[in-house]
Amino acid sequence: MNDILANSDNFVLELFKNDLDEKFVYHNYIHTKRVVKSTKEIIEHSQISPKEEKALLVAAWLHDTGYVDGPENHEERSAEIAQKFLTEQGEPEEFIKLVETLIIATKFKDQPKTPLEEIIRDADSSHFAKDYYKETSGLLRKELELRGTKKYTRASWRAENIEVFTEKHQYYSAYAIKNWSKAKNENLLKLMKDKKKDKKTFKKEQLKVNLKNKSPERAIQTLFRTTLRNHLKLSDIADTKANILLSVNAIIISLALANLIPKLENVTNRHLLYPTLILVLFSVASIILSIMATKPNVTNGEFTDEQVSKREVNLLFFGNFHKMPFDKYKTSLMSTIEDKEEIYEALLRDLWFLGLVLNRKYMLLRWTYTIFMIGIVVSVSSFVVAFYNLDIQEIARAAAPEVTP
Secondary structure, three states: OHHHHHHHHHHHHHHHHHHOOOOOOOOOHHHHHHHHHHHHHHHHOOOOOHHHHHHHHHHHHHOOHHHHHOOOOHHHHHHHHHHHHHHHOOOOHHHHHHHHHHHHOOOOOOOOOOHHHHHHHHHHOHHHHOOOHHHHHHHHHHHHHHHOOOOOOHHHHHHHHHHHHHHHOOOOOHHHHHHOHHHHHHHHHHHHHHHHHHHHHHHHHHHHHHHHHHOOHHHHHHHHHHHHHHHHHHHHHHHHHHHHHHHHHHHHHHHHHHHHHHHHHOHHHHHHHHHHHHHHHHHHHHHHHHHHHHOOOOOOOOOOHHHHHOOOOOOOOHHHOOOOOHHHHHHHHHHHHOOHHHHHHHHHHHHHHHHHHHHHHHHHHHHHHHHHHHHHHHHHHHHHHHHHHHHHHHHHHHHOOOOOO
16 A cells, blocks of 8 residues: 555656646645645544555545646546556556545535545645644635636635635534534634724724815815925025025125235235225125025014904914913914814915015025125126236336336
8 A cells, every 4th residue: 555655646746746837836736745644634533444545545645636737627637647547556446436536525515425535525625624724725815816716805815715614614524523623613713803803904994084085174284284394494495595695705705804905005906906895795785685584574572452353463473472461362362263264264374474484585585696696707707807907007017118317
């Protein structure tokens, strides 16, 4: 018996290695070995003859060989492959017929008719009661997807497995019923718990979606939040640019005062007077505009009840309330936030005032850059002209004849 079992093992290994499509990640040699192992487990606890044991184990080795030609009617093709192989091995006709019958009995939709068929059926579905069930189930799902049979979501695959557990599968042999049913039920319980957990998660996510859909205020709040943040960022950028120009022009004036202006007392340097004045004047103008762009504009810090009632004051800007008593400011603000429309109007007003401030900043900043650019161009041009005229004068002086007394 050991010879035929070893030969069957080698035959299946070579057949699957050479002819089985790689898409069969579940129905392969590893699955076959698991079925053989489970068959041996049941046989060890059953009262059967050596001949029947041999037939069961050979059938377990050969029961999925038909998959080399595809999954449809693979049991019949597996029986044909077994018949040919066992004939070549010199096995008697009666034994071959028994093996073929046991292979056909692995059809999931059919009911086993004999104790031997019950054993092979239970062994083929033993993974339902094993701790590696989740792994094998995932492989079967992947195989179906690779074959293009059907693509399951996690939830639909779990539902399919629960249906198989509860409605389509059962163990038949006495050993499997006694020893595997409990583990199978535990795996079923895990599936049910996962389903319940996913259902709760789905409900929670669905509730969040519904709340978002029913609450357009979230979109409005996001709009205000984003716009206000962008305005503040633009204001920071404007202040940074103004500070840069302020620093650059201050350096230019410092250098001019330290190096150029003291040298103008010398008659030979009088040609640098006007270029230096132009440079300093334009730098001073750029500094003044930079200061104006960054100069804070704070209002009187008070407002009247009439202004609040007519919604003429921005209660969100500190410059309008920094001198107000807290109680009065609190009363005014609380009356505003009681009405959603007034809240949005206050935000709009704050956004509008920020826009006015930004417009003023960027207008002054543009003038500052323009004046700075013109000043640099005019100053450099003046220096060039001044040095050019000095060279002309030097040449003319050198060419003039000397007059002797």
